Amino acid sequence: MNSLWEKFLENGRVKECPVYDMHAHMGSFNRIYLPFGDFNPEITKSRLERAGIKMLIFCSHWTLFSPDIGNRANIEVVRQLPDKLRAYCGLNPNYPEIIEKDVEDFEKYRDVFVGFKLLSDYHQKPVSHENYSPAWKYADKKGLIVLLHTWGGSQFDGPEQVRIVAEKYPGAKILMGHSCHGAWDETIQLMKDFPNVYAELCAVVDDRGGLEQIMDACGSKQIVFGTDWPWFNHHYYIGAVIDSGISDQDAHNIFHRNAEKLLEGLI
Amino acid sequence: MEKIEFFDANVFIGRPHNGMFGAVNNSEGLLEEMDKQGISRAIVWHIFQYEGSPVEGNRILAEEISKSDRFYGCWTILPPQTQEIITEDFFKQMKENKIVCLNVFPDWHRFVMDAVTFGDFFQQISERNIPLFLTMGRSCISWDSLYRLMRDFPRLTCVLCDIGIWGVDRYTWPLLEKFENFYLESSQLSLEEGGVEATVKRFGSERIIFGTGFPVRYPKASILQLVHADISQQDKINIASKNLERILKKEKL
Numbered sequence: 468m469n470s471l472w473e474k475f476l477e478n479g480r481v482k483e484c485p486v487y488d489m490h491a492h493m494g495s496f497n498r499i500y501l502p503f504g505d506f507n508p509e510i511t512k513s514r515l516e517r518a519g520i521k522m523l524i525f526c527s528h529w530t531l532f533s534p535d536i537g538n539r540a541n542i543e544v545v546r547q548l549p550d551k552l553r554a555y556c557g558l559n560p561n562y563p564e565i566i567e568k569d570v571e572d573f574e575k576y577r578d579v580f581v582g583f584k585l586l587s588d589y590h591q592k593p594v595s596h597e598n599y600s601p602a603w604k605y606a607d608k609k610g611l612i613v614l615l616h617t618w619g620g621s622q623f624d625g626p627e628q629v630r631i632v633a634e635k636y637p638g639a640k641i642l643m644g645h646s647c648h649g650a651w652d653e654t655i656q657l658m659k660d661f662p663n664v665y666a667e668l669c670a671v672v673d674d675r676g677g678l679e680q681i682m683d684a685c686g687s688k689q690i691v692f693g694t695d696w697p698w699f700n701h702h703y704y705i706g707a708v709i710d711s712g713i714s715d716q717d718a719h720n721i722f723h724r725n726a727e728k729l730l731e732g733l734i
Numbered sequence: 735m736e737k738i739e740f741f742d743a744n745v746f747i748g749r750p751h752n753g754m755f756g757a758v759n760n761s762e763g764l765l766e767e768m769d770k771q772g773i774s775r776a777i778v779w780h781i782f783q784y785e786g787s788p789v790e791g792n793r794i795l796a797e798e799i800s801k802s803d804r805f806y807g808c809w810t811i812l813p814p815q816t817q818e819i820i821t822e823d824f825f826k827q828m829k830e831n832k833i834v835c836l837n838v839f840p841d842w843h844r845f846v847m848d849a850v851t852f853g854d855f856f857q858q859i860s861e862r863n864i865p866l867f868l869t870m871g872r873s874c875i876s877w878d879s880l881y882r883l884m885r886d887f888p889r890l891t892c893v894l895c896d897i898g899i900w901g902v903d904r905y906t907w908p909l910l911e912k913f914e915n916f917y918l919e920s921s922q923l924s925l926e927e928g929g930v931e932a933t934v935k936r937f938g939s940e941r942i943i944f945g946t947g948f949p950v951r952y953p954k955a956s957i958l959q960l961v962h963a964d965i966s967q968q969d970k971i972n973i974a975s976k977n978l979e980r981i982l983k984k985e986k987l
């Protein structure tokens with residue numbers, strides 16, 4: 468039995484096991500009512516502290532879905548709660564001129580960004596598309612984190628596409644958001660083939676079995692925790708991860724140690 | 735402070751024909767899981783009721799749940815006209831077999847769940863306060879047909895399970911507002927950040943029924959969410975067990 472379970476159950480958070488949420492969002496959204504969608508620094512802080520979330524790394528819905536708003540939505544939010552938040556600079560390949568500008572300006576916002584976020588299934592261009600390349604090259608050179616939305620079977624961000632960018636940009640730290648959901652065998656192969664490729668657990672632990680399969684094959688060193696917050700609840704996901712039967716050491720890796728290593732030098 | 739006792743409203747036994755991680759094939763396996771999770775009682779159904787034969791599935795379920803007084807059963811119904819399941823002594827059989835609620839899979843089992851098919855029967859279960867468990871998973875029903883059902887049978891006790899991965903408050907809040915016997919099972923409401931809190935604030939804690947969704951979902955997920963939800967201890971107790979107990983007490987079989 469994982470000894471962290473009793474502690475999370477008792478207190479809701481565990482001091483010696485802080486949690487890094489490596490996949491989150493911010494802002495209200497068209498297709499869903501999000502009770503905590505609107506950003507408010509005090510409320511956001513208290514929600515994160517309830518579950519012992521040490522840091523939440525997000526990309527605003529408004530950035531991803533409006534080129535007119537762009538990364539301003541991320542910058543403004545992080546700077547209101549800098550001890551708890553960092554952002555991914557959101558990339559929309561349908562506006563390559565904005566990507567070029569955002570990469571050019573990246574150093575101005577090192578207090579805000581730890582890397583880039585791609586939402587290729589929604590933007591309908593593959594993660595290897597040339598319009599993303601200024602950002603990929605920059606991430607490769609600087610060792611930035613790149614969070615991809617990935618889904619099994621997708622022509623835009625399925626395992627074949629992840630393989631292309633993982634081969635081409637070994638310096639980038641690639642997080643497979645949702646771990647190529649459902650295509651667990653391919654996810655595992657990618658993790659084995661590329662030390663710079665990580666599985667991220669958002670949506671993976673909605674059902675039992677996926678995390679167990681990934682853990683059996685790869686262990687916990689290339690897995691990070693994420694929730695799509697404010698879509699999904701931190702305690703729900705923490706409970707799910709522990710219920711997969713992992714050891715204390717694996718839980719420490721997934722909840723914070725791997726993230727701490729990834730973020731070294733970036734925060 | 736009163737302790738939270740967990741009464742799980744959403745569990746099945748039996749192994750699905752296409753396989754499922756960690757599914758248990760009998761009541762012993764389920765008891766072991768419940769002990770591990772600290773869950774005291776459960777309303778159980780058998781996956782064969784859905785995947786194979788509702789008639790035989792209901793029979794296997796009754797046999798399995800007879801092995802422990804921690805179990806209550808949920809039988810699957812089909813249109814009364816074919817008399818496959820709903821026969822003259824149906825309610826008596828429910829009582830004899832510890833069956834406390836019913837579920838129904840109209841789209842998958844291929845019939846129309848409306849007043850034409852179920853008029854008299856749904857009137858009867860409304861009067862007897864027998865809860866009907868519906869799921870938004872497993873090709874069960876559409877939101878349109880759920881709305882039509884509640885319009886046609888406004889006093890029906892209905893528990894909506896497996897409400898969906900994406901938050902569905904825009905669909906469920908109108909139903910909670912209009913129909914006082916309409917309830918939400920918690921295993922996916924707990925998944926939604928702030929879903930439980932927002933629902934309690936708007937409608938009170940009486941309208942949510944605890945469920946784990948085992949074996950599909952992780953029980954510790956909905957347990958940890960509920961225990962640390964930003965609501966009162968009494969609200970948590972209501973959701974974890976008291977609401978379901980209250981519903982079952984009102985039942986006349």
Ligand SMILES: [Zn+2]
Nearest residue numbers: 490492644695
């Ligand atoms: Zn996301």
